[in-house]
Amino acid sequence: MxxxxxxxxxxxxxxxxxxxxxxxxxxxxxxxxxxxxxxxxxxxxxxxxxxxxxxxxxxxxxxxxxxxWSAEYLLAELALEVIRERGCVWFPELSYEVPETHLPERISKGMELPVDCAEKIEVEGRKAPAIGLDVRTSRGCARYVFVPELAHVLGGEQIASLRKECRGIVKIGFRGLMRSMKTLEHYDREELAVRIQSKAVMEELLSGGRQRHLSWAWNAKAKELSDQAWKLYAQRKEEERQKADAEKERRAAIDQARREKTRLAAAKRAEKERAQLAQATKAAAEREAAREAWEEAHPVQGRAIRDEARRQKALSDMDRAREIMAPIVDDARKPAKGLGGKRWYRCEKCGKVGPADEFAVGDVGGVWNRGMCLECA
Known part of the structure; x- marks a missing residue:
């Protein structure tokens, strides 16, 4: 063994x-x-x-x-005999997986239903039979299949072949039952072989005493409800996707409108600036024309003005500032403020006019000022 x-x-x-x-x-x-x-x-x-x-x-x-296949064939025979003797069989709880949460949604609790007819049926790809049951339900008589599993599990192709002629397929998990009996009831190997082939255990199993070892391989109602749930879930997801796409398009349209508005405002500003520049250029041209006309009418004054302009252009910024501040700082004892808040002085020795950083500190006539430049100091 x-x-x-x-x-x-x-x-x-x-x-x-x-x-x-x-x-x-x-x-x-x-x-x-x-x-x-x-x-x-x-x-x-x-x-x-x-x-x-x-x-x-x-x-x-x-x-x-x-x-x-002898053990599974024998177990199928024993299960069929027990079902015929009892006239009823336990069906496990029926549920389907909710798409969004992946949690089971119960359709019906486990229950015992009466059996009108029970027979062996062949399953394509298996050398042990399954048990076909005609069961009385609230909606009439329905065909179900119970498949004993021990060494050979029920495959997908086998389930597909059985689905065509029944409302549901239930697996009888003898391998799991034996492991459970060994772990929880502490049977040894030989005791397990005896117990698993006893009518007492088979009756207990098929009457709901060991419910966890009966499970649905497939059920038409659960499949139908699951398909409906998945369809609704897919529709909801599609609606959410469409709403998200619509919102995305709306935001894109708003952003596009905002960018277009910004572009138009920038173009309007640029057009206004070009107009102002053209107007300023025209005004400058008119002033230049008027100046030239005036200089032609007044050649002496015009020559003096041109000479002064050339001289001013040749001067540095500091020289121009000195010329501007020279008449303002007329007293060596009294500094004056120029542009930017700087203090300007006139040297009492050389008469040079300049900003404060060109002057030394000195006490002139009891008044604290900077009345002497660094060179004279």
Whole structure:
């Protein structure tokens, strides 16, 4: 028993060659005389009943090697027998994932429903059968499929093939059940093999006693509601995107209008400045023409004015400032303020006029001033 979770799980039931019914290993003769074959018709190997030992659990063994699907086939047979005997089966809670929060939204709680008909059905790609159930609901009779899983999980293509003929697919998780029993109930490997193939555990499982090991692989109603939720979510997101795009376009239009307004204002200012410049140029030309006309009419005065202009142009800024301040600073003892608030003085020795930084500090006639330039000082 190298892999208690998978293909090498020892089987406790064989199919009687005489009756075709399942026979427990303790009810069969020991050895090859048990008259049983593998419960999986795809295998059909003769079995050996090992029910005479005291150290290992009693079980059937294949003569020609272990069968990969015998355990799952046997569990499907046991589940079908229990469902037929009980006439009802537990369905797990049904829910779907909310798109925005990714949290489950419950559609219906787990419940036990009556079964009108239960039968084995073949599943494409699986060598163990599933259980097809006709179940009475508030809306009439509906077809559901229960699939035992142990060593071989239910694949996407298998689910797709089953979806065409039923309203929902429920997985019976025997591997998870065995792990839970080992962890929480502390069964050893041999006890697990016995417990998982007992009718008591199967009845407990299919009546809702171990609900967490029954789960939906697919459900038409959940799919429909999930598709509707995703559609509404996509519509809402599309509306939000359209609103965001509209707001973006509105802001872009506002920015464009603001830029256009700024451009027009700048163009208007530039036009006004050009007009003012043209007007000033025209006025300057008119003044120059008037000056030339006046100088032609008054040649002597005009010559004097031109000479003065040339002289002023040749002077530096400081020289012009000295000429301007010379008549103002007429007393060496009394400084005067010039442009920019600077104090200007006249030297009492040389008569030079200049700003304060060109004069020394001195006491002239008891009055504190700067009446003597640095050169004279």
């Amino acid at each position: 190298s892999d208690v979770w998978g293909e090498n799980l020892p089987i406790l039931y064989g199919r009687s060659v005489a009756t075709g019914e399942l026979v427990h290993v303790d009810d069969a003769p020991n050895g090859k005389a048990c008259g049983c074959v593998c419960p999986d018709p795809g295998c059909g190997q003769p079995l050996i009943a090992r029910n005479n030992g005291k150290k290992k659990i009693h079980h059937f063994a294949h003569i020609g090697g272990t069968c990969a």
